[in-house]
Amino acid sequence: MGIKLCFAFVAHPQSNRQAERANAEILKGLKTRTYDELSKHSFGWVDELPTVVWANRTTPSRATGETPFFLVYGAEAVLPAEVTFGSPHVRACQEEDQDARWQQDVLYLEEV
Incomplete structure (x- = not known):
């Protein structure tokens, strides 16, 4: 399948771009769901996290055309x-x- 295994150091997270990209997508989803213009700070992100993660896992990737859920479990959610x-x-x-x-x-x- 052409899978390449690379290890990243915990002390240097910039070297693991795939994890950084996934984290950026989750942060973007949290910001859009929890932004409150009046307070400028939102504390409801903990309640929204499961929804954002679920959306991330069930959205098809442009690179593979499949959802991460399907790639892990072999079936759609x-x-x-x-x-x-x-x-x-x-x-x-x-x-x-x-x-x-x-x-x-x-x-x-x-x-x-």
Whole structure:
């Protein structure tokens, strides 16, 4: 797959640009969700952090065209509401066929 493993020193975070880019995206999301023009300082970022991280993990990347969630787990994220109300994506899922589908997905990823 052409994966290159690089180690970054904790004392020098500038050398790890991928982590810095991810942190910048999360900070940008927090700023847009918590900015309050009157106070200029916002303290509600802790409440918004899970939402921003979820949005980051389920947004497709321009480089790969896939979401980080899909690249880690091999399946798209499903919201609890989709499970409760039975979305078409959930209805199409069949537990007994998951092993065969997983094998097909692995082969597909190797091709890509």
